[in-house]
Amino acid sequence: MKPYIIGVDIGGTGIQSGLFDTNGQLVSTWNLKTNNKDRGSSIVEDVSQSIEKKLSEHQLDKSMILGIGIGVAGFIDRESGFIHESINIGWRDFPLKLQMEKRMGLPVLIENDANAAALGERWKGAGNGANDLIVMTIGTGVGGGVIANGEIIAGANGMGGEIGHYPLDPKNGFLCNCGKHGCLETFSSATGIVRHALEQVKRNPFGRLARLTKKGNNLSSKLIFQLAEEDDPEATAIVNQAADALGYTIAALGVICNPVYALIGGGVSQAGELLLSKIERSFKKYALTRVSDICEIKLCTLGQDAGIFGGAYLVQKNGSR
Numbered sequence: 001m002k003p004y005i006i007g008v009d010i011g012g013t014g015i016q017s018g019l020f021d022t023n024g025q026l027v028s029t030w031n032l033k034t035n036n037k038d039r040g041s042s043i044v045e046d047v048s049q050s051i052e053k054k055l056s057e058h059q060l061d062k063s064m065i066l067g068i069g070i071g072v073a074g075f076i077d078r079e080s081g082f083i084h085e086s087i088n089i090g091w092r093d094f095p096l097k098l099q100m101e102k103r104m105g106l107p108v109l110i111e112n113d114a115n116a117a118a119l120g121e122r123w124k125g126a127g128n129g130a131n132d133l134i135v136m137t138i139g140t141g142v143g144g145g146v147i148a149n150g151e152i153i154a155g156a157n158g159m160g161g162e163i164g165h166y167p168l169d170p171k172n173g174f175l176c177n178c179g180k181h182g183c184l185e186t187f188s189s190a191t192g193i194v195r196h197a198l199e200q201v202k203r204n205p206f207g208r209l210a211r212l213t214k215k216g217n218n219l220s221s222k223l224i225f226q227l228a229e230e231d232d233p234e235a236t237a238i239v240n241q242a243a244d245a246l247g248y249t250i251a252a253l254g255v256i257c258n259p260v261y262a263l264i265g266g267g268v269s270q271a272g273e274l275l276l277s278k279i280e281r282s283f284k285k286y287a288l289t290r291v292s293d294i295c296e297i298k299l300c301t302l303g304q305d306a307g308i309f310g311g312a313y314l315v316q317k318n319g320s321r
């Protein structure tokens, strides 16, 4: 078997890549800026050149590469590797797999970025190779990946596992990026947390949160978590709400896919134990006992590297069939 794999994670602002051996050992990692100009037309060339440069640094030849696995943000067809739309990158109706294979002369596999991150965590991160697990990546939005029987649930047109848009409060919730109201990410993403904090400042203009904001503090999710650590009642209520929304969603998904782990990653997960313990409390409150008995809520362990590990896994799995 060819001894190396390339994993790539293409996002709206940056592209991360990794050189792996076929056991999933990360040999080297490198980053590029995403060039969104001209609807992302230079990206295939940019990524290809960076891979070739890295291979020559390591004195490796293309013939030693089993394949390239790529996680991409956006709506994709994983079988054909066709990108229907990737708003932040600029691609629309873009045959990524085809173009990349033509340019590099190597097999290329494509997956949605959140799903790739979930596969990475399962393979080499907190997922311990479990067959049934949920991964939630909480940052600006809430990304998700659901793995059942060892396979990503992609669904009929790729919308499976879009946990961020789980409709928690469609009647009264805030408007979400997707055009609907009250999705999970309007409660639990960094953006959602700040939005609820701003509402609280309006409701209580002489409270501590309002005073701190007027002092020139940026109202960030990090600040809200800091205040919650100090038992500030307004910040605690907002964090409780965000955690409750996550715990409820895991309980709801629990009766569908009965996971062993619910893994929490992304920037917001840096809040660590404070957030985890609150999610767990809500999860136990709402979930069927047999669902919560088997399911451990843990932090992801691969951080930013989850996507490239997932990309490499796609190739490894495909190659070992």
Ligand code: ZN
Residues within 6 Å of the ligand: 164, 165, 176, 177, 178, 179, 180, 183
């Ligand atoms: Zn939504």
